[in-house]
Amino acid sequence: MRHRRVDLVLRLHDQPSQVGRPLPGHLPNRRGRSSLAAKSIKGEDGGMRRRLLRIMVIAAIAIGAVPGGPALAAPAEREAPLLRSTDPGAERFRPVGRLDASSQCTATVVSPARPPDPRARALVLTAGHCVGRFAANDVRTGVDAPAGWTFTPAYFVDTADRHKPFPVASIRYATMKGVDLAVLELAASYGDLAAIDVRPLELSAAPPPEGAPIEVVHAPVDGLPQDQQFLRLSRCRSGTRTDVAESPWVWYGASPNDCAGVAGGSSGGLVVQRDGRRVVAVLNTTVETRVSGVCKLGRPCEIGPGGAVIRPGTSYAIGVAPLAGCPLDDLACRLDPGLGAAPSDTRVAVRSEGARWDAALDARGRTHARIKTGPLGRTDCRNPAGYGRPFAIEDRPLIDDPLPAREDFYVLCVVSGQGSEWVPARFASFTTVQVDDTPPVVAPVVSARDLGTQWAVEPIFQIFEIVHYDIKYGAPDEIDCADPAGYRPYRRIPAFLDKTQAWRYCAIGYDLAGNATPPKAVDLNPA
Known part of the structure; x- marks a missing residue:
């Protein structure tokens, strides 16, 4: 059961290649897995119930996502301007482009040596979560990339007719343990890229400077029409480095920022100092507004002696200093070998x-x-x-x-x-x-849709405050919502109630720990 759960832990911030998104405020339905989890909860003791609540919410979040991709990536509240190849200084960002891997992300051509051997296979740098699903301690090295993974450099909006994708050959190194980084090898050489005027950026041996102006180049997807899903430039400042937790992961020394336009597809985006030419960090995660909770998926928190703090509107980047100084054939020489x-x-x-x-x-x-x-x-x-x-x-x-x-x-x-x-x-x-x-701070929400001769009644999830419901319903004179008898797990299937009689629908919501809300009663009466 643990192995199955780990396989379903997905990131929230990158756009899967082809995904049907759930509606805001709803967990998507998938009757097979959801029903199985709900059935397993019934009759179990408290410990098993809590364990299965964890499985159910992660499974529900993962519905509709391809492996490694998120299901609830949200559009940015503030857009960053599109970057054109003719913009002043844009030539610095020709090594940055679209990575189509387990999810759509941003990546950058890098090299520890300048100039690199033109015959050597080119390396690109991105976020670890862009290349697969990771438990907290997973490290992958020397793994062949799945067929169909590509990287397209110089991903400017005004050069779409000249975009040239290159196949990804292998995952040289990838992890979400302590850092969130991946180094990929292309099935193309540095010479092949130089032929289209794409030359690698060097890696900074220093961590992202605190309080300094930075530039972030990324290609967000979520909330944007297809003809605008290209490189964008955010100018902002890097904050004081901090450790960050987003269960089950912990990242050390992440750099917060308030950069505009960070959304699904931005992960792995290039971070440089203002007007700089060396990679100092890559985008990692952002605090979502469509879900609640602290240190949860989509709600990263800063951790320190004062406890856990969540900062809405903040994104985080992972420094690349551990990669600097390593040889081309072992760019992750200072990182955890797993x-x-x-x-x-x-x-x-x-x-x-x-x-x-x-x-x-x-x-x-x-x-x-x-x-x-x-x-x-x-x-x-x-x-x-x-x-x-x-x-x-x-x-x-x-x-x-x-x-x-x-x-x-x-x-x-x-x-x-x-x-x-x-x-x-x-x-x-x-x-x-x-x-x-602590019980959920929100009350259960029950939707009753009018279908003419019936009501379709279902409780609405509120991630991560309410991730599971127990329900019961019947004639109002036969149902007491305050009586614990008769409740059963909600199996992600609406109740279709005929309008030939009055009904009372009762719902109790639970958070990830199994803390319960007071019961919610909804009375439905025929006209």
Whole structure:
């Protein structure tokens, strides 16, 4: 069940190639999977119920998305201007273009050497989540790219008739663990790109400057007509670097910004200093306005000693300094190689009563591990201090220690080894969870559509405040919404109620932790 859930964890910010979007405020229907999850919840204990609530909401968000693509990417509230090839300074951005991979993103041709060997295969840099689905600790290296993946450089609106896509040959490196970066190899050389006047940008060895003016070049898709889905230029400022969590992922030292126009398709976009020619970062995530919650999918939060803070209207970028100075054949030489034992992604949120970590350890060839736990943002997995004594993974394959009863976000850190060789703490694996005993702050919403001789009645999801419903209905004199008896899981299928009688429809909403709303009663009376 955990493996199935991890496979469904998708990003919210990039545009899948061909996706039918759900309506705002609704989770899309997919009767097979939703019904199965709902059926599994019925009659289970509280722990299983919370676990399945997590699966259900992620499955519902994923409906309609191609692998690795998001389902609820939102259009930007402020547009950035389109970038034309004739604009002053636009020649700097010819290496930037459209990546058509597991989702539509933005990518940039890069090279650690200048000038690169024209015979060498060209590399492009983008966000890790643009090339597939990742659990919190996944790292991929040396993987052949699926057929059909392409990169189109110089993706200007006024040169559409000259756009030339190049096939992507392989994923050199990709991860969402600690950073959100991917290096792809094209089935074309730097010389092939130079023939169309596309030359790579160098990577900055310094992190994004705090408070400095930056330029972001990206190709958003969501909310834009097809003839405007080309490169755009945002001029803004880079904020103070911060750690960011968007369950189940944590990214260290991300740079916040208030750049306009960031939307689905912008991920992987180029970030340079104003008038600069070196890549300092790539766009990673943004705070969505169509969903609620803190540190959840589409609602990244900043984490630190003061706890978790969400900043509406903020986007984040991941610095590329770890790539600078690495050779062309090992551009990710300073990044996590993905060799350590990893805990499974547990749940997004749980109630405190009886809550445990419930995290299975994937040994990945390691025999022993050490762990530490604590509040997220105040517990640094990269700091070797605070880890417990080593234990054999085969003796303790499941970390089921109790979670604290206090409401907060928590992290479980794991370092592992075999013999005298241990993964350094800077590459520690982790999983996170929220202890949440607070009921949803919104009331259930029930829709009753008039179909003439019937009403089609269904509750409306409000991600992430209400992700599941229990319902019941009947004649008003036979149904008491305050009585817990008779409720059953809502299976994503409307109730079709004949207008030959009056009806009372009752709904109780639940959040990811399983906290319940007061019951909602809707009375329907024939005219």
